[in-house]
Amino acid sequence: xxxxxxxxxxxxxxxxxxxxxxxxxxxxxxxxxxxxxxxxxxxxxxxxxxxxxxxxxxxxxxxxxxxxxxxxxxxxxxxxxxxxxxxxxxxxxxxxxxxxxxxxxxxxxxxxxxxxxxxxxxxxxxxxxxxxxxxxxxxxxxxxxxxxxxxxxxxxxxxxxxxxxxxxxxxxxxxxxxxxxxxxxxxxxxxxxxxxxxxxxxxxxxxxxxxxxxxxxxxxxxx
Numbered sequence: 001x002x003x004x005x006x007x008x009x010x011x012x013x014x015x016x017x018x019x020x021x022x023x024x025x026x027x028x029x030x031x032x033x034x035x036x037x038x039x040x041x042x043x044x045x046x047x048x049x050x051x052x053x054x055x056x057x058x059x060x061x062x063x064x065x066x067x068x069x070x071x072x073x074x075x076x077x078x079x080x081x082x083x084x085x086x087x088x089x090x091x092x093x094x095x096x097x098x099x100x101x102x103x104x105x106x107x108x109x110x111x112x113x114x115x116x117x118x119x120x121x122x123x124x125x126x127x128x129x130x131x132x133x134x135x136x137x138x139x140x141x142x143x144x145x146x147x148x149x150x151x152x153x154x155x156x157x158x159x160x161x162x163x164x165x166x167x168x169x170x171x172x173x174x175x176x177x178x179x180x181x182x183x184x185x186x187x188x189x190x191x192x193x194x195x196x197x198x199x200x201x202x203x204x205x206x207x208x209x210x211x212x213x214x215x216x217x218x219x220x221x222x223x
Contacts, residue, residue, distance in 0.1 A: 040202070043195040046137055046153055047204040050193045054157070058126040059189065059210055061117040062109040072105035073212040078186040080165045093168060100215040111185050111210060114159050127189055127208060131159040153197040162188040162207060179205060 058064050063071040073085060073092060085092045085104035095102055114128045124130060138152040163178035164186040179190040187210040194203040 039200055043153055043197065043200045043202045046155060047193040047195045047202060050155055050157065051191055051204060051206045054127055054130050054191055055206065055208060057124065059208055060111045061126045062112055070215055071213045072103060074105055074109050074111040074210055076111050076185045076187055076210065078164050078184060082168050083164065083187055102212045102214050128159045130157045133157040153195050156194050158192040160190045161186045162190045164188045
């Protein structure tokens with residue numbers, strides 16, 4: 001007598017195979033979602049790292065005074081006159097009138113236009129030099145180490161002046177954000193980094209202000 005598969009065994013086999021095949025699309029969909037999430041995290045991290053690097057540079061080409069070895073607040077053409085520097089004390093609204101504190105440039109140095117400055121020699125020396133900077137970050141299946149996905153990200157950077165108009169003489173202070181003001185040289189710069197690659201298109205923004213820097217305060221003498 002030859003061994004053979006009974007009808008009931010055949011039915012069970014078909015049912016089990018059908019269940020297994022039906023689960024494959026769900027598994028593939030979850031894998032795609034995981035890869036998309038990983039790509040999104042890579043894009044966010046790349047943009048964040050780029051912004052963090054840009055923020056380590058001087059606010060403007062004219063901010064740093066090599067003679068004084070410090071960065072000063074610069075004059076701007078902002079319509080908000082409350083932020084103008086006092087020509088006598090070289091300080092603005094909110095500044096502490098004391099030595100080693102933040103102050104305006106005594107030479108009347110002004111903030112420059114967005115873009116590379118003369119004398120930079122093509123090097124990045126301040127924040128707005130990164131305007132229109134574009135780089136590519138990619139990793140192939142062979143070069144991605146233990147990654148189970150391939151990424152190819154394009155980072156483009158845009159630097160603009162943001163509107164800085166506010167009502168400082170009332171409480172609470174009213175400030176309307178306009179990060180894409182490209183006309184007036186104000187006291188706020190907007191750093192925008194857009195990451196594109198595949199179906200990813202993520203933009204992160206950071207804001208940096210014309211506030212100069214304080215010098216190291218001397219230690220108080222022991223009483």
